[in-house]
Amino acid sequence: MRDVYLDYAAATPVDPEVTAAMLAYLTERFWNPSAPYAHAREVRDDVERARGTVARLIGARPDCLVFTAGATEANNLAFAAVEGHVVVDAIEHESVLACAATHARRTVRVGPDGLVDPAAVARAIRPDTELVSVELANGEIGCVQPVRELSRVVAAERARRLEAGETTPIYLHTDASQAAGVLSVNVATLGVDLLTLSAAKIYGPKQVGVLWASEEVRLRPLVYGGGQEGGVRSGTENVAGIVGFARALELACERRAEESRRLAGLRERLREALLARVPDMVVSGPKNPKRRLPGLLHVAFPGVEARRLVIALERRGVSVGTGSACAASRMRVSHVLEAIGMPRALAEGSLRLTMGRGTTEEDVDYAANAIAEAVCAEVSRRTVHASSIVAPDRKN
């Protein structure tokens, strides 16, 4: 049986080149970067070189980067930098929504395609708003937010405050974890003040992330200790992880253009194959290819329970997601699908199919066939079942 993995938005395998780059730091180059002898200085230099690489690839200064244990921590760090009012949208990742919940906040609604309207963000900003946080690309329905336009909104507010003699700062944060493999994450082009990245979504190791913050932003530590990472994130550096992250980001940037095109092709192939077999399938996310992640296809099958499909597909060797992993384990409809106004019944029949570097056309064809078969089997089972139920006599 073929084994087809279609959940790259949940986890990516570590690229062999990344593993190769990391290996030395798990074995012979194990030294603590803070130690005083020559070997330790070597790995300190390697960490700084990796920091320089990441900085260069996102168009930033190396001393503005803080390595963290993943994107969730980076998002937490971004929110800890402000105390006042924040503005987020309704389909942010749980880590952003949870952080926002600790602040006075305004949650902006999104359209049916998941896109944030910059005008709505402009209306949500108050004189005491200190942070706006909008994910660059959503990992569940794949919409790519107009972050550049949002940066203009924030810049306009900043100009207004300057004019009015108000001193409250306002920053724009974007979590670019899901986007980095396929979209440019240059901080200057995006016009953001804070940016989160994760190695785990770009064929690097898990539990490694970075927060970039412009010089204007004063970060406040969440983890206290030996004062590593400029005092913002204490704890001995995850040297292998940081080196792996830098290599992973390099590879992502090198392959980005070609891989995006290839993934977009695979996505269309999958969408067409499924639609041909299951005509009432509903495709979510923006229609405009520029506004969606190329390797993500979010589909819903009316009258079918996605949780059952996942099991039926796993028996055919196909691994798919039903939404963000956290939501799946809690047995409730994902907040993203709720926010885009998808009816509950349809949301419960939703699959998130994400392709990546390892996905081939043969994989897509096999998966399309398996999904269509599983959906049809479920639909016919339900139809047979429904017709065998005799309507009860109504006595009154």
Added chain:
Amino acid sequence: MVAKVYCGLSGGVDSALAAALLVEQGYDVTAVYMRNWSRDLPGFRCPWAQELADAERVAVTLGIDLEVWDCEAEYKATVVDYLVDAYAHGYTPNPDVMCNQTVKFGTFLERALDAGADFVATGHYGRVERSADGRVRLLRALDEHKDQTYFLWRVGEEALARTLLPVGEIRDKAEVRRMCAERGLGVENKPDSDGICFVGPVGIRTFLLDSLERRSGDVVEWETGRVLGRHDGAFLFTVGQRRGLDLGGGPARYVVNTDVEKNVVYVTADHDSPALFCREVTLEDVRWISGEAPVGGRYLVRTRHTGELREAELDGAVLRFEEPVRRVAPGQSAVVYDGVRCLGGGIVTK
């Protein structure tokens, strides 16, 4: 027309096989996951999401529907609150007995019948015998080591008439696991679940201390009346208990009695103290499956799940044992058998 069965599916091994056997026997099976009450505090979380996922896997493999029924309110009221209240009054209850009576063969059965079911089924180890005269009897499972009739004595004949217990017909648990594995149900390696499900890994003591007021009192030596130490509440202790007595060393001591009103726990260092034994127990809240009390006489009695079956004389609401037996904690069930047939039983009084 094919008989319609609603089968409770818990995510465990036994109910998975029950559902599979019913499908193979040609019933029209709908699986139901009963969502019961679980405490939403750290350490108290029942892993029900995982259990539901396992149940779902079984249902999909068998190609049957799985419905999730919310039984939280009934469960909370008739099992959890009952348990806490009984402990508060110095009893040691069997929550599974109440769960079977009020939830599984109560609410679940009623809702299934309303939905058009002919039968309900569960993964319990017990057998339902339907005789030619139309009477329905509850028999111990073929696997005596797993027999669960101790928890089923409050289920009446009317409910049993609508009940299928396919797993009770299987020789032993290893066979059950093997049959699950053969069918690819994916649950065959799950451990047996024991204990009170909603209490979870924290244990009954932590659970009770979260529900009832901690009340410091004396631990008193039964024979001498001497105060040996302090405890956190007499309701935390049960007759025969050895663990959880913090008396700062010394010999092992056993709880002889608790007085929740005076908040005193009586203990003895004598494992063979007459106070730890009894010759008879008096029952309250007596129920007979057939609805009629059996004639007085000698029967087999069990006072603990899978505990020894002892001969006893039934005389009204009193059970007299042949020879002294270890004291049974008030609140526990005493279940009466005639051979392999479970007749019913009662709750042991103080």
